[in-house]
Amino acid sequence: MTANLIGDVTMRYVDLPPQASDGSVPVLLLHGFGTSFDMNWRAAGWPRVLEAAGRRVIGPDLRGHGGSDKPTESGLYLPEHFVDDLLRLLDALDVEVVDVVGYSMGSRLAWSLALTAPARVRRMVLAGFGPTDALAGLGETAPGTGDTPFDHVFRTVAALPGNDPEALAACAHGQAADPFVPVPRPEGVPMLLVAGAEDTVAAGASDLAAACGAGFVEIPGRHHANAVSARAFKEAVVDFLG
């Protein structure tokens, strides 16, 4: 399905019903930089786990990603644009409140969503994400040309079929223009952080959790690219969302 959003950007999303609804709020899954709902969540086995837990799953492809439109101007990739997209999507679906699970960039956007509209986020999981600005020092340089953890991520995802490196570079610059700051934290939204023990992109996740009074779950032996599909991650999320 698609929804028309800000700046004539059309967003592809999926809306998957639970196997048997327990009346819980839907779960909004926000994928990471350079991936899509299908790659980040579906292939990693998430919809089935959440559907079996009685949860409706709403999974957008964020602007610049997957089957959604991919503008190439960095000014269209500020966190506020993603937040607007998500709020419009929820409005279009007539969904008032969701639980949000983000991965990597999706976590940063989950945080921004909860700051902007705390009443619409019941609980939130930030995974593959830490307080260190992954895009620090990007400036005007082309992403993927250096040796930071983000450069490695960029090179990997830019080569994936269906991705537009120009749109992804614009997205990286748009995000870098408004760096993540850990204060203020979204008020009244219970939070869980999850990270692979070897995840360098999520360095400091446990510190951020401590500073926010959030829970923290570490996935042993996993790095940024392979923590997503880990059973321990899924179990922690199902437990936390209740």
Added chain:
Amino acid sequence: MAEENITFTLPDLGEGLVEATVLEWQVAVGDVIGRNDPLVEVETTKSAVVIPSPQAGRVVELHAEEERVVPVGDPLVTFAVEVAEAPQAGIVGRVPTEEAAPRRRVRLKPPAE
């Protein structure tokens, strides 16, 4: 019902990938699982994915230990699946010609006891 063993090999994961590393089995020997239940989590050079079970059955053997690299096409798991008791229902009457071959799969009524 009789049982038959069926072995499932590592499928082609696309994009020219020729192997994958087993990260974590989602099933154990003896488990009875349904079609599309999570079977095994594997990692390629591109991503980590959970492969759903291609069929229902009882897991009788896992062919790869966790952290082992498995080439595409190598055995992954063996299931025991229920099959109809031999002998199979015979054909009564004239053998249909090729022209009359059914175009759709239909469910045949079992013979009355």
